[in-house]
Amino acid sequence: MSDSVVPSVSKHAGGRGGGRLLRDLRKNKFIYMMLIPIALYYLVFHYYPMYGAQIAFRDFSPLKGIWGSAWVGFKHFSDFFSSYYFYRLLRNTVLINLYDIIFGFPAPIIMAILINEIGHPLFKRTVQTITYLPHFISLVVVCGLLTDFLASDGVINNAIEFFGGKPTSFLMNPEAFRTIYVGSEIWQSMGWNSIVYLAALVSIPSELYEAARIDGAGKMREIWSITIPCLIPTIVIMLIMRVGKIMTVGAEKIILLYNPSIYETADVISSFVYRKGVLEASFSFTAAVGLFNSIISFAMVASVNKLCNKLTQSSLW
Amino acid sequence: MRNKGFISAVSFPLCLLIAAACSSGQSLGSASEQPTVETVQKAEDAQSPATEKEDAGKLPIVTEPLKLTYWSIFPSKNAETRKNLGEVTAYVELEKRTGIDIEWLHPPIGQEKEQFNLMIASGDIPDMIYFDWMNAPGGPSKYIDDGLTLRLNDIISQYAPNLQAVFDEYPQVNTQARLDDGTLFMFPFVKPDPSIRTYNGPIARKDWLDKLNIDLPVTMDDWYVMLKAFKEQDPNGNGESDEIPFSSIKLDSVKWFAGAWGMKIRMDTQSTNPFYRVGDEVHFAPLEEDYEEYMAVMRQWYSEGLIDPDFAATDGTRQNALISDNKAGVFWGGASGGLGKFLNSIQPIQPEFNLTAVQYPAGKAGINYNTHPDTVNSIPGTGSVITTANKHVEETARLFDYMYSKEGQLLMNFGIEGVTYNMVDGEPVYSDAIFNDPDGRSPDIMVASHTTTPEETSVYASGYYTQMLFLPQQKEALQIWGNGDFSLNMPPITYTSEESQALAAIMNEVNTYVDEMFVRYILGQSGVDDFEAFRANLRSMKIEEALQTAQNALDRYNAR
Structure with a gap:
């Protein structure tokens, strides 16, 4: 959904460059504000959880938590392969x-x-x-x-x-x-x-x-x-x-x-x-x-x- | 754009996993706030043990309102009439007598194992957990090591005199309820009476046997004659050879026949222990010499149409249909869940329908091994634990302990005196509320709506079971199945966390491999006849390491 917003906005701006971006931001601030919830959604639900992917390299125990579990490197990958x-x-x-x-x-x-x-x-x-x-x-x-x-x-x-x-x-x-x-x-x-x-x-x-x-x-x-x-x-x-x-x-x-x-x-x-x-x-x-x-x-x-x-x-x- | 493509490709498959992971990350912080074993013990030491003992039986346990959360498997029998265990008469009364308000948390029936893992991963830990601890992933000791549950030795000796009395009365209970180092980890379901442990075995169509003039089979040869007759002589009398002489749910019922060769194979519906013992030595059936002969016989039976052609894809629903459609001749089941269920539901419609228990088949050694694991266990594996999240350890311990008192045992097994049972000659006997339900529901269902089902925390009373087996076929069944040799069954051995983890990694592959080869061999598929290659593969999966681990655990158990 967010994809369609970005190109249309940049078309209005008609080019690249820091100054233009700033001008564009000021000019279309409401359209950019509409982008915030979507950006937040990706940050919270897609970027933030990625830190948990590290459990693939640990011996994860829920009771010890992510940071309390020991590192085991590629053990689980090699087990799988x-x-x-x-x-x-x-x-x-x-x-x-x-x-x-x-x-x-x-x-x-x-x-x-x-x-x-x-x-x-x-x-x-x-x-x-x-x-x-x-x-x-x-x-x-x-x-x-x-x-x-x-x-x-x-x-x-x-x-x-x-x-x-x-x-x-x-x-x-x-x-x-x-x-x-x-x-x-x-x-x-x-x-x-x-x-x-x-x-x-x-x-x-x-x-x-x-x-x-x-x-x-x-x-x-x-x-x-x-x-x-x-x-x-x-x-x-x-x-x-x-x-x-x-x-x-x-x-x-x-x-x-x-x-x-x-x-x-x-x-x-x-x-x-x-x-x-x-x-x-x-x-x-x-x-x-x-x-x-x-x-x-x-x-x-x-x-x-x-x-x-x-x-x-x-x-x- | 470029970035977003990357994000959605990478993060979508992961986000589920990680949602579970990140919420559990919080448990680290909260765990430190909870009372550790030591602090609890210190608190206990501060109080005088003498007054503790005197107060032990005092009711109510609490005078001020106390609410405890209780995550519990919801037995499907209770679920037939109740929405949660809090509605079962015995638990309503328990809450009333003890003054403790229990908030029940039930996983959906059939998803207990997944939900248990997810509950722990969520970090949202209840005060008490009822689960099949002996078969929990990682084994019971893992949960003490990880700091989920409390070591109960001091708690039981201080606050649970009734459970202590049960331990003192039955030495086997005392041994089996512990880990190797003597640690008590749960308030166990206790089954001290051996005569009610043989509740499961082969069941045959009695009316078919009578019609074809066949005696109850004893040896494997007798079995073959019986199944062959069922196949060829049209016992259901519809003129078609549509009988399925032996019906199996998935592979499990076919695996029971290994007992005739003095072996036992892991089953999905049984405890996860894949081994058996001969004397004090641990064995693994697929590595045995006799396994080949057993497999060959099963393949022959299958090719002659004696075993359900669809057995590997058959579930309970399909088997129920086969039995009620007069197609299945022999199947495996329990005295109440098999014999009782089908006799009660089918006999009223088809008066000639009749079933009988058949003893476990005897093989060439002439011994009929009953390989049901419960036959040797006073502690089948289920029970309740107190978690580290619990802030009312003493009250919780007293609550559980009450279930083991004389009064509490009556309540849990029989319900309320004068309502669900009466004392006749000093023995509790179920009343009309159980046996003559005005709505016409079966005693089996009524007893589960008023009392706890066998498996739940307390001591299992012999009278519970024998009174429920009111059909003569059921009473007979306990003796027929009980007439067997239980020596192959493993006692409830326990592993350390490390052993358990290593064992799970090995056995996961081994079990998949054995099951697959088992069914492919019986179906006669190509490329599976080489038993040497089969065993070599098992060895390459480190089966011998797993065997040694189990042997060590059995040795430790025997040394207890």
Whole structure:
């Protein structure tokens, strides 16, 4: 939110330099005052807590407090990296995210374009509402449904049996887990995530389409040559934000769905941290993993931003 | 712009963690204001011990209003009828008699362990904490070392004559309630009567056994015959082979069968102790020779459809459904939570539905090991502590001590005389308020709405349990399960803070690995058949170091 305030103000000032800044401050003092709460928010909730990140380098005990706990250097980092499961956790985390980006990221874009092409307003609104709904179902309920449907006597296996197949327990098959995870993720969030693209579609000037139609372009041509290029800036920003979460898989969903038979593909960094950090109260270890994740995420965001800037001339910064 | 990108990328994942961390930073300052063990003891020494003893039983404990905060697990049984423990009749009366007003703080049911860790991390420490201390992360000694809870030895000897009397009466209680150095750290839940400790074991469909003319199984061969018959002879009579002969919640129930090979494996629902003992020697099942044979049998059973095909993904809800849908043949459960619950809820609808306890299976050695840890423990692990934040140590100690007095034990176990129980021939017997609820609720539920459930601070009365087991199948069950060998079970050994930390780091990986290989082997997945590689991996995870730590702890326990 604050981002939009700053550039507009500097545009008014029309340049750089100390004197100008001072003049600008005086001239637009009320606009700058509006910035204060946001700056405070970042200071209090984002800068100040960073001093606590040091517990990653200490043997933190809540009762001794941050300053009372002993320094242990990189012990927790090396514990994590030398863990028997480190490679697998990293692989699973990145792969689930990668699949989600490959299959889950384009889904709301396609969805938005399809909805946009629907002519009948009532039908359009009905479709939109129905596709939003899964977003509002609690994760616990979604996972309960999944567990039920995917059991060897569940709906899906009943259908397989009806067509002469052999029922299998999907949640005990490591090969099926990523599909289940990403598929249910798409089902749940596709409609909701399409909102931002729908909003972007509305802002495409209709003259462009009219001109294309006069030139004899068909529907597919319009989508390919007008709609998608106009969506690119939105897509790029969404992609950069999505890539920033590449080291994060929601622990809740994993914990509700996994079991030891599918740890091979389902155990991710966050579920490992839950078992080790929260249940065993190893806060320092958890902080070390969090810090590691943040560094990787930051590197990913920076590089994707650069890449997008090169390829499409639009980027986050 | 550039900066902001950095901030949001780095700080969002961290801010949760750190929110917890920074609020706890304050606890450093406040901890120094709290009375340390020494100052409390000095205060005690100033008073004459003689008058203390005389005053000990005096009620009310306080004449001026006193409010204490009590963070406590909320047993799910109490939760069926009450919103918090302060509404349970016995605690209402306790507060009235002692004059102490308790403010109850309950974690959500099922999240006790997380919430306990978060409560401590928050730095907002209550006056008293009821928790499963023996299984608390880091072990009980950590919390004394860290300055969360008080060492209670002097406090108990001064203000808790009734608990002291319980210690004197039962030597095993006296041993098990302590750390290796003799430190008392909690007011424990005490279970002195061995006959009520065997409350958990295999349960089979009696009507199916009768229908197929099968005797109660004793050996593993008998078990195989029984499960095979359940699978093939359609005991539920619906013409389909949809029976699930053996139903397990996650891996736990399958792990019980290790007992037939004289081994015991760590379970999620049991104490976190992953080891067992043979004599005075500590063992770890996956390293044993017999583990391979046990695994092979389980794999065979699974491939023949005798074990629930979904067992690894099955939770309690699904198992309940399997049992009430006439699909599950055998499962593991307790006398009240298993036998009682299903007989009470299903028999009225399906009169032919019947269950029976089955003794723990005997393996090739011919011994049926009952590997439930509580069978050898007078101190199952739960209890209440006084924290360093408590400014009324004496009153708190007297409050807890009252729960161990004759009067207090009656109150905690049976409620109020004339209301929830009557004395018949000198024995407390539950009244109609429990057995004939006007709203038709089961005695099980009523007893939990009036008295404390077994696990809570006090001494567990034998009559509590035996009176609740009013079905003949339940009464039988205690004997059937009790007819076993308990020698594999570890006593409640305790570790030092350092040992505990090192052990947790090792066992976290080991447990994940063992569980995963366990289920993958049973499912017959590829690449898991090499037991040599399996053991080599365990050794590389330093399992031998962990075994030695446990051995040392057992040796220390035996030397107590």
